Amino acid sequence: MNLVEAIEKDLIIVPVKGTDKNSVLEELVTCLCKVKNFDKAEVMEAILDREKLGSTAIGNGVAIPHCKMENVKGVNLVIGVSPNTIDYDDSEVRLFFLVVANNDEATSHVQLLSSIARFCSSSVLRNMLAASKTAKEVMLTINN
């Protein structure tokens, strides 16, 4: 599974309204759980447990909060674009890729994380994504 295959218009938040790390994570998780009908408290707990192991901010204005857990189906992606930089464990982040996968989807999970990392290695694509004003613009940048 790659970024193009994982992206869904209803799972793109532009602009992100949260103003700090926790409120952005909650916004992304809320979006996912509303669309996919997952248990919000469980997903939030799994994401925060992973954050305790180490920051998921990877530099260049990007964070990839992720977790694997029991009670979700498949591999799920929420993309958030913030108009302002968010302080995320002492990193400044504008692009968020939340990945939540079922425990049994390791291969697809790793494939998606790799695809996101490849995409974010391009400063041109990062800048285009950060300049997006709508979910449609995000889709166009990623599908291009």
Place this chain on the structure above:
Amino acid sequence: MLFKKILVYVDNSESAVEAAMYSILLAKENKTKLDVLYVVDTKSVSDLYKAHIFVDIEKVDYERDLEHDADKYIRHIKRMALKKQVEVNTHIVNGNAPVEVNKYIKDNAIDLLVLPKVSNIRSRREELTSDLDRILRTSKVPVLIVRADEEIWDKFDEDR
């Protein structure tokens, strides 16, 4: 006999199962040896670790999960081959799929490579990094691509 040793490359997709089914039927029909190769993508895990997306404990954890996925698929293919009384040599290796497939072909005198279907082009960027695409383009032996088709399932069920 045109092909003496067939290799089918499988990953974690349903298309790979279909490619394996087709290969099993092909090997049976042609009385040919069939090898099955699954590459556990440890390179991607290492890259994610180097990019600080995975922490130490995750690297170990995900590598174990990927190996578990590989075992699951290979066991399934072995059961399918047994049903058709076709002997298969199954191999699970770690690394980068295009590199490992080409190495296997060379080391084992494979003369036909069977691949799962290559996905429709939705993004040129993703196509450039697709393992299947790279295997297809770099193979030194003829390649047969199995298109996902219900007929394969019907044929597999009826051919007893």
